[in-house]
Amino acid sequence: xxxxYEIRDGALVWIKNPVTGVVSYVVDLSGKSFAFTxxxxxxxxxxxxxxxxxxxxxxxxxxxxxxxxxxxxxxxxFRLAREEVxxxxxxxxxxxxxxxxxxxxxxFPRIPSELTGGRNESYIVIEDPRHFIDRPRSVGDLLFTGIxxxxxxxxxxxxxxxxxxRAMENQQVRSAIVRKNQGRESGASQPxxxxxxxxxxxPLPAIQxxxxxxxxxxxxxxxxxxxxxxxxxxxxxTDGVVTYASPIGAFPRSYDVVMPEFRGLLTDLxxxxxxxxxxxxxxxxxxxxxLPLDYEIHQGEGLPLHAHINARLFPYSxxxxxxxxxxxxxxxxxxxxxxxxxx
Ligand SMILES: [Zn+2]
Ligand SMILES: [Zn+2]
Numbered sequence: 001x002x003x004x005y006e007i008r009d010g011a012l013v014w015i016k017n018p019v020t021g022v023v024s025y026v027v028d029l030s031g032k033s034f035a036f037t038x039x040x041x042x043x044x045x046x047x048x049x050x051x052x053x054x055x056x057x058x059x060x061x062x063x064x065x066x067x068x069x070x071x072x073x074x075x076x077x078f079r080l081a082r083e084e085v086x087x088x089x090x091x092x093x094x095x096x097x098x099x100x101x102x103x104x105x106x107x108f109p110r111i112p113s114e115l116t117g118g119r120n121e122s123y124i125v126i127e128d129p130r131h132f133i134d135r136p137r138s139v140g141d142l143l144f145t146g147i148x149x150x151x152x153x154x155x156x157x158x159x160x161x162x163x164x165x166r167a168m169e170n171q172q173v174r175s176a177i178v179r180k181n182q183g184r185e186s187g188a189s190q191p192x193x194x195x196x197x198x199x200x201x202x203p204l205p206a207i208q209x210x211x212x213x214x215x216x217x218x219x220x221x222x223x224x225x226x227x228x229x230x231x232x233x234x235x236x237x238t239d240g241v242v243t244y245a246s247p248i249g250a251f252p253r254s255y256d257v258v259m260p261e262f263r264g265l266l267t268d269l270x271x272x273x274x275x276x277x278x279x280x281x282x283x284x285x286x287x288x289x290x291l292p293l294d295y296e297i298h299q300g301e302g303l304p305l306h307a308h309i310n311a312r313l314f315p316y317s318x319x320x321x322x323x324x325x326x327x328x329x330x331x332x333x334x335x336x337x338x339x340x341x342x343x
Contacts, residue, residue, distance in 0.1 A: 003223055011327070012231055017248040018220060019213045022321050024247050029326045048137040059139055060131050065192035067099070067129045074105045077123070077166070080155065087149030090130050100152070101159055102126040110198045117172035121199030123163050127156055131192050133290075142191050144182055146286040150279060157278035160197060160297070161266045167199030168267065175203040175300050176265075183292030186312050203301050211301035221260050221304050224248075233333045236340060240273075241280040245333040246308075247325050250318070253311040253332075257281045258304050265299045281307050287339055 005015035014025045064072040079099040082088060088100050106122035113120045130143045145153065157178075164176045179196045181188035198204070203211065214220050228234055228244045236243040240261050246254040257280045262269065269277070281295070292312040299305050317324055 002217065003220070003227060005227070012247060015247050018217065018224075019209050020321075022248070022318060022323055024323045024325045026247070026327050026329065027324045029324065030328075046137070051132070051136045051138060051141070055139065056132065056136065059191075063131055063190070063192050065102075065124075065126045065190060065194060066131050070102075073124075074107055077103045077105065077163075079103070080159065085152050085155050087151035088128075089147060089149045089152070090128065091134075100128060101156060103159065103163055106196060110196070111200055115172070115201050116199060117170055119170055119172075121167050121170060121173050121176075123167070123197040123199075125156065125159055125163065125195045125197065127193040127195065128152075139191075140184075142183075142290075143193050144290045145180070145193060145282075146289045148282075150282050150286075153282040153285070154275045154278040156195070157266070157281070157297075158271065158274050160195065161269070161274060163197045164199070164265070165267050167197070170199065172201050173199040175200045175207060177204055177207070177299070178266075178297040179294070180296075181294045183290070183312070185292035186294045186310075206296070207298055207301055207303065210298065210303055214301075214303060221258060221306075225258070225260060232330050235333055235336050236280060236283065238280070239276040241276050243280050243284060245329055245336070247329060249308065249310060251310040251312060252314045252317060252323065252325050255284050255309040255311075256306055257284065257309070258306040260304045262305050263302050264305065266297065266305060269305065277305065277307075281309070283340055284309050284336075287336055 003015070003018050006013045012026050014023055016023050060066040061069070063069060070076065080101040081098060082092065082100050085100040104124050104126070105120045106124050109120045109122040111122065127145065128143055128148060133141050133143055133147060148156070160178045167173045167176050176197060176199045179198065182193070184191070217223070225242055225244070233245045233247065234242065235245060235255070241257060241259050243255060243257045246256045249256070257277065259277060262273070266274065285295070288311050293310060295307055295309040297307045
């Protein structure tokens, strides 16, 4: 089945998500006031006094993901030392960490371990030893992914592949995804920057739904990319990686990073291509900055390798299977294109 949508006078009016059936209506939200809009601006500005040393000490002493508290987590699976992560943007004199990336099991497996041969296949990848940004003004001034260097982020995604390889050694694991929540408003349970990796005995439901849609329309992804190209929503298309502002995301501000020609797992991708995929994802995360967001990397079941990024600027607004997309979607895609071109 082809993608269903309607264009009037050259502008998209509505489009149906071919996987979920949710209909996005493109609307003018310029006059609407969002009393509950989420943004980094709720945090005090740079003129506010810095967070006291005592408050910093308290927050980091109770955080199990902070350096010095390694014994508060489940057993470490492996770590990447500083010399293994080029382009780390932290100040080596400022903290006593001997690691930049650290991998542990999630204390609470997302999928009960009895379903994966008695082995916990939920993982946490701690992205950086830093808890806060430099000179935090509030306990909400947490380090965010956009602050990591581009090379550091590429190492992070390569680390995810390494963790997935480990999970896949378990014969009971058939599928794995990466999930990141940034900011409390996105559902993160720990403030310290980290990703989750979940190994599952079955393709996860979101992947199954996408695979089902793909079976109904084997040309689905190419059709979507062609349509988004026509609508001016493509942000970048380099080295076989396409990034677009999605009018059919889970939230009104969603972006996808897709490798349309690569229908395998992150673990099958050669290192140079993992970097290309990571770089495309990183560029969007860098532009979104400290905004609450989530992203998920989807793979397997014949799907092109892809990531969904949801910025949480607007509160969730899926009502009975409908979503309102601001008509500034196009301008935003163009603004991001410009920002990327500036580097
Ligand atoms: Zn921490
Ligand atoms: Zn997906």
